[in-house]
Amino acid sequence: AAAVLGERVDQRLLAEVSLAPPEALAESLQLLVDQQILVAREPGSLAFRHALIREVVAARVLPDQRRRWHESAYAVLRPDADDSTLAWHAAGAGLDAETVATTTRGARAALDRGSGHEALRLAELGLTRRPGDGTLHELAARAAYVRGLYDVAQNHARLWAAAAVGAERAEADCLLASLRWHVGDRAGQWLHLQLALDAVEGGPHTPTLARVYAAHANACLRAEQPAEAVRWADRALATAGGALDVVRRALADKGSALLELGPDHAAEGLALLDNAIAQARAVHDLDTLGRAVNNGLPARWQGLPPLAAWQIYDDAHALVTGLGCETAAGKVVRQGVDLAEQSGQWQRGWDIVIARLPVETDAVERVVLSVKAALLALERGLDDEAVALHERVVVEGHGMDQYWARIYMALLDVAVSARLRGQGEALRSLTRYRAAVTAQEHQRRAYRSAQAGLWALDAGVSPAQVRGFLAATGVKPEHPGARASFAHLECALLETEGSVAAAVAAGRDAVDCMDLPASWRADAHTRLGRCLLRTGLVSEARRQVGIALEMLAQWPGWRRRTAEQVRSRLDAPHRELTVREREVSALVVEGLPNRVIAERLGVSPRTIAVHVSRILAKTNCRSRTELAVSILRPVS
Incomplete structure (x- = not known):
């Protein structure tokens, strides 16, 4: 009987169900405890030490006996037990109506306290007794969604929607819209939202209408349309009435959207998110709580030390x-x-x-x-x-149609091709990157195009080909969030092209931008240091490479090795070149003889010869050719 009645069994229930004399029951239970088959979990409660033993024992009980024990347990517990316990015994007793009633109440209560696992178990137990029940499918869909089981949630939500009409169908479509987003189907999300809106718009202001508005706010936030998200959230708040679940969702989405609108709205956005978090936590609204917590993170740590x-x-x-x-x-x-x-x-x-x-x-x-x-x-x-x-x-x-995810996948393709498969494949990966999304979508993630260009350039793709790629994607430094990445890329392009002075200017712009991740900022400092070394500004070059190595102290890999190689060149004996010596060295690199350099600078060939001699001594170069090679040679 203990094996049949559940994982844990109250001794008083066992006594009433088994009808065994108290003394005999106590003696039998003590024997099972001594044999380590049963264990006392808490006063008056027993459990099998191993679940497998319980399953083996329960399987030996005849179905009719099992049913009678569950019937007795249901009758005994009905006045006081929770619905979860009653549902287990009602199902075991074959009481279908009671099973559906208790699983419905129990699943709803479990969702209210944030227990998606328990809610899903109960709802699916109820569906074994009443397949196709719309309410149970709704509860199962919402429970699976809370647990992140999106395929399971979709199956139940579709069955719920098939049985629903009017406002209930609109609610089902709102959940299906969110589920389509989570599996990468953006078009499916908007389709279900439109179906939900068509079902209720134009009618009275009801909680369902407010929920549809809130769902649109969330979708606009996902689509990076913060102003539209605020508008829909305000409509949801205006029509929510006493529907506090709508208020929580709308507060979370409006607060998140305000953060996206810029720093001028940050304080109001965070205040709304804090309000949503407090309300959601009080009632175990895990979906709203999670979104509100996550969406506020970048604003909360903006400008703080690590x-x-x-x-x-x-x-x-x-x-x-x-x-x-x-x-x-x-x-x-x-x-x-x-x-x-x-x-x-x-x-x-x-x-x-x-x-x-x-x-x-x-x-x-x-x-x-x-x-x-x-x-x-x-x-x-x-x-x-x-x-x-x-x-x-x-x-x-x-098959995913969320553009930002497709861009990210394409960037990885470029990075893998550039690092592991050589120049030719890196160039082909740029073509695939360009074709991954539309020009408008590229512009919304313009900084990713610059990152792709940097990966490809380091693989040996020519600056002209990288510039052609950027032109084909239609991205520019003026696009949102792109200035820092484009300054970084421009420094690398100009360095590769040999335009060292222009590369220094672009590099200074790049290292002043805090928008870049530390490893990319460090790369910009390394490139700037390399260019400064080529112009003879050894002390400043050493400072820039030192900054790079500080940033890369906890970032092992090829970027740190590159910075260390530049530092090793800087650690060789160097003396600072004067302004005139830097001018002369730049003309030497162009391959000009002393006579032509003298004419350009308006001095005598003898003066130029003295400058060249001093430059060779300061840079530890034995010839003009070695000087040109040392200045032009980038560190791989």
């Missing part, structure tokens, strides 16, 4: 994972990897992304996290890991 920023991340990660906010956990980890890149902490970024990947259930998030992991692997020189992750991205990302 230690303080990481504390904010750790608190957010502990909150969403501790409460089971599966819809947000992967997104928070993605923000953590961004923070690791921004602060130059390779190992921290690698550890958190590799820990999250095996358990991430959001298809889009899993692809993006795989891209981030692969790029980190390339930085460190973990080529096999990078290739394996790239292959995974190609398979799992196929």
Whole structure:
């Protein structure tokens, strides 16, 4: 009887169900405890030490006996037990109506307290007794969504929608819209939102109408249309009435959208997010809580030192994972990897992304996290890991229509091709990158095009080909968030073309931009230092490379090795060239003889000969040819 009645059994219930005399029951139970078959978990409660033993014992009980024990347990517990317990016994007793009633109430209560696992278990138990029940499919869909089981949620949501009409169908379409987004189907998201709006717009102001407005606000936020998101959120708030779930969602989306509108709106945006977090946490609204926590992270740690920023991340990660906010956990980890890149902490970024990947259930998030992991692997020189992750991205990302994810996948293709497959494949990968999305979508992520250009340039693709690629994608430095990356790329292009003075100017612009991740800022400092060395400004070159190495102290890999190679050249005996000596050395590099240099500078050939002699001595070069090679030679 104990095996049949559940994982844990109250001794008083066991006595009433088994009808055994109290003394005989106590003696039997004590024997089972002594034999380590049963164990006392808490006063008056017993459990099997191993689940497998319970399953074997329960399987030996005849069906009729099992049913009678469950009937007795249901009758005994009905006045006081929770619906979850009653549902188990009602199902075991074959009481279909009671099973449906208790699983429906129990699943709804479990969702209200944030237990998606329990809610899904109960709803699916109820569906075994009443297949096609719309309410149970709704509860199962919402429970699976909270747990991040998007395929399961979609199956239930579609069955719910098929049985629903009017306002209920609109609610089902809102959930289906969100689910389509999570599996990478942006068009499907908008289709379901339009169906939901068509079903309720023009009618009275109801909570369902407000929920449809809130769903549109969330979709606009995902589509990077913050002004539209604010408009829809305001409409949701205006029509929410007493629907507090709508108020929480609208506050979260409006607050997030205000942060996207710029620093002038940051204080108001964070205040709305704090309000949404407090309300959502009080009622275990895990979806809204997770979104509000995640969306505020960059604004909260903006300008803070790394230690303080990481504390904010750790608190957010502990909150969403501790409460089971599966819809947000992967997104928070993605923000953590961004923070690791921004602060130059390779190992921290690698550890958190590799820990999250095996358990991430959001298809889009899993692809993006795989891209981030692969790029980190390339930085460190973990080529096999990078290739394996790239292959995974190609398979799992196929068919996704979210442009930012497709751009990210294309960037990884360029990076892998550039680092591991040579100049020819790097050039072909630029063509694939250009074709991945529309010109308008490229412009919304213009800085990614600049990053792709840098990867390809370092693989030997010519500056002219990189400039042609940028022109074909239609991206410019004026596009949002692109100035720093374009200054970095322009420095690299000009250095490769031999325009050292112009490269220095572009490099100074790049290192002044704090928008670049630490490893890319360090790369800009290294390039600037290399160019300064070529112009004879040894002390400033040494300072720039020193900054790069400080930034790369916790970023092992090829970027740090490159900076160390430049430093080794700087550590060789050098003396600073005068302004006139730098002018002469630049003309020597052009291959001009002393007579022509003298004519250009308006001095005598004898003076130029003295300058050349001093330049060779200061740079430890034995000839004009060696001087030209040392100035023109970039460090690979």
